[in-house]
């Protein structure tokens with residue numbers, strides 16, 4: 001345990017009090033009721049101006065002697081912050097309901113040609129069968145083709161390709177226009193089996209670690225099979 005000076009202890013105590021105040025904030029309880037406490041606190045720390053913070057969090061999060069910046073984000077991606085931004089976006093085209101970082105999702109960098117994946121959640125890996133290390137840097141379209149040795153029969157693949165064609169064209173245009181999109185397309189797991197992917201893409205502007213606003217797109221994947229039973 002590091003030894004803290006009296007001043008540092010006072011600072012820590014003040015942070016704890018502030019966190020408690022955030023929990024009690026009526027603003028948070030009405031607008032963010034469905035978002036987890038961790039979500040709320042993290043957003044509060046990173047965006048102190050958004051929800052009228054009780055104190056100066058921007059400086060506290062940088063100077064904190066005990067908790068170094070990004071210790072809880074090995075990927076250095078503020079995924080919870082992005083999800084919050086998506087949740088609070090004005091005029092959403094699609095209602096995603098409540099989303100947390102256990103959803104299957106990827107973040108793509110739309111400032112780089114062909115919008116490569118820069119982040120994928122564990123649920124995305126489980127859904128598709130691909131490890132993050134295999135797909136970072138790739139465009140998501142790799143999911144539209146079965147891996148070579150495990151491909152289903154040629155006519156099945158061709159039928160799926162034809163089904164996908166108009167939907168992908170619509171998706172491509174919407175992405176180019178920086179619009180939200182939702183399509184149901186055939187994708188393939190790494191083992192070659194096809195699945196119906198209900199894909200929603202949401203473009204966001206997001207301020208990176210270095211303070212620069214970037215053009216990202218977050219893509220949410222759901223296997224239709226996983227929701228059909230719940231629809232009765």
Ligand SMILES: Cc1cc2nc3c(=O)[nH]c(=O)nc-3n(C[C@H](O)[C@H](O)[C@H](O)COP(=O)(O)O)c2cc1C
Nearest residue numbers: 108115139140141143144168172201217218219221
């Ligand atoms: C954030 C994001 C997530 C995407 N996720 C998928 C996906 O899960 N499956 C898929 O088949 N395509 C996905 N796409 C779509 C493809 O990357 C690509 O945009 C689409 O195939 C149309 O472009 P193309 O005609 O150049 O291939 C995603 C795109 C973005 C931007």
